[in-house]
Amino acid sequence: MTTTVQLPDDPIISLVGAGTIGMAWAVVFSTGGMRVKLYDSQPGALETTLDKARARLGDLARHGLIPQDGGVEDAMALIEPVTDLGEALDGASLIQENVPEFVDLKRDLLAQVAELAPENCAIASSTSFIEPSRIFDHVKGRERCLVLHPGNPPFLIRVVEVVPAPFTSPEAVEIGAGLMARAGMAPVYVNKEVEGFVLNRLQGALLREAYCLVRDGVTSVEDIDRIVRDGLGFRWSLIGPFESVDLGTRGGIAGHAERMGPSYERQGAERGQHDPWTPDLVEKVVAARRAILPLDKWEERGAWRDEGLMRLLRTKRDINNG
Numbered sequence: 001m002t003t004t005v006q007l008p009d010d011p012i013i014s015l016v017g018a019g020t021i022g023m024a025w026a027v028v029f030s031t032g033g034m035r036v037k038l039y040d041s042q043p044g045a046l047e048t049t050l051d052k053a054r055a056r057l058g059d060l061a062r063h064g065l066i067p068q069d070g071g072v073e074d075a076m077a078l079i080e081p082v083t084d085l086g087e088a089l090d091g092a093s094l095i096q097e098n099v100p101e102f103v104d105l106k107r108d109l110l111a112q113v114a115e116l117a118p119e120n121c122a123i124a125s126s127t128s129f130i131e132p133s134r135i136f137d138h139v140k141g142r143e144r145c146l147v148l149h150p151g152n153p154p155f156l157i158r159v160v161e162v163v164p165a166p167f168t169s170p171e172a173v174e175i176g177a178g179l180m181a182r183a184g185m186a187p188v189y190v191n192k193e194v195e196g197f198v199l200n201r202l203q204g205a206l207l208r209e210a211y212c213l214v215r216d217g218v219t220s221v222e223d224i225d226r227i228v229r230d231g232l233g234f235r236w237s238l239i240g241p242f243e244s245v246d247l248g249t250r251g252g253i254a255g256h257a258e259r260m261g262p263s264y265e266r267q268g269a270e271r272g273q274h275d276p277w278t279p280d281l282v283e284k285v286v287a288a289r290r291a292i293l294p295l296d297k298w299e300e301r302g303a304w305r306d307e308g309l310m311r312l313l314r315t316k317r318d319i320n321n322g
C-alpha cells in the first residue's frame with residue numbers, strides 16, 4: 001500500500017475499554033515504543049489492567065520477546081491510566097475502542113468518543129463481528145472510523161484485520177494500519193464489510209462443520225480438537241490452507257482442485273451450502289498461488305515446510321512434556 005499520510009513521530013494511542021483486549025493492546029503499543037492512554041468506565045478496572053499488563057510484559061521478557069533488560073519498565077512507563085474520557089482522548093493519533101460486543105453500547109460510546117476526539121485522529125473498534133457501518137454510521141466525522149480487529153491476545157497473534165466502512169477515508173485506513181504495523185502487527189486488508197470479517201468467518205466455517213460432526217456422532221469433541229491441534233492447525237501454523245493443498249498435491253493447487261473439488265462440492269451440498277469451485281474461481285486462486293510460488297520452486301518449498309514442521313514438532317513435544 002502506498003502511503004500518503006505522514007504518521008506522527010510520537011503518536012498517542014488512546015484505548016477505551018481496558019479489559020482483556022484493552023490490556024493486550026496496551027502491551028502491543030507500549031512494546032512498540034508508543035505512548036498509551038488507558039481508559040475504562042469501571043472504577044478499579046485500570047489498576048487491575050496495569051497489574052495484568054505488567055505480568056504479561058514480564059512473560060514476554062522471559063521468552064526474549066521484548067528486551068529482558070528494562071523492557072518491562074520501559075513499556076510500563078509509556079502506559080498512562082486516565083479516568084476522564086475527554087482527557088484520555090486528548091492528543092490521540094489513534095483511538096481504539098475495546099468495550100463489550102453489544103451494538104448499542106458501542107454506538108452510544110463511539111458517538112461520544114467522536115465528539116471529543118481530535119479532528120485528525122483515526123477512531124477504531126476492536127469488534128469481533130460487527131461491520132463498521134453498523135457502529136459508526138451516525139458519528140461525527142465518520143470518515144475517520146474503521147474496525148481494527150485483533151486475534152486474542154494481540155501481543156502473540158500478530159495479525160490485525162483492517163476493515164473500513166464505505167465512508168472511511170483512505171487516510172484513516174493508513175493511520176490505523178500504519179500505527180499497527182509500527183507496533184509489529186501485520187495488517188490484513190478486508191475489502192468489503194462482511195459480518196465476522198475474515199478470521200472469524202474462517203473459524204466459523206470450521207466450527208459449523210465441527211458441530212455437525214459431533215451432532216451426527218461422526219466423532220467426539222476431543223478428537224476434533226486433536227485433529228486440528230495435531231493435524232490441520234499444526235500445519236496451518238506454518239502455511240495457510242491454500243498453500244497447504246498447493247504443496248500437498250503434485251501439480252499444485254490446480255491438480256488439487258481438479259481431483260478433490262468434486263468431493264468438496266458434494267460435502268458442501270450435503271450441508272446446504274452449494275458453492276462449487278468454478279473454473280474461473282480456481283483459475284484466480286491458481287494464478288495467485290503461482291505468482292507467490294512458481295512450480296519450479298515447489299519441491300524446495302515442500303522441503304522448507306517439512307524442516308519447519310520438524311522444528312515445531314520438537315517445540316510442541318517440549319511444551320507437552322512440561
Ligand SMILES: NC(=O)c1ccc[n+]([C@@H]2O[C@H](COP(=O)([O-])OP(=O)(O)OC[C@H]3O[C@@H](n4cnc5c(N)ncnc54)[C@H](O)[C@@H]3O)[C@@H](O)[C@H]2O)c1
Pocket residue numbers: 016017018019020021022039040041042045097098099100101109126127128129149150151152
Ligand atoms: N476477547 C477476545 O478474544 C477478543 C478478540 C478480538 C476482539 N475482541 C473484541 O474486543 C472487544 C472487547 O472485548 P474484551 O474481551 O476485551 O471484553 P472485556 O469484557 O474483557 O472488557 C471490556 C471492558 O470495557 C469496559 N467498559 C464497558 N463499558 C464501557 C464504557 N462505556 N466506556 C469505557 N469502558 C467500558 C469494561 O469495564 C471492561 O473493562 C469486544 O468488541 C470483543 O468482541 C475480543
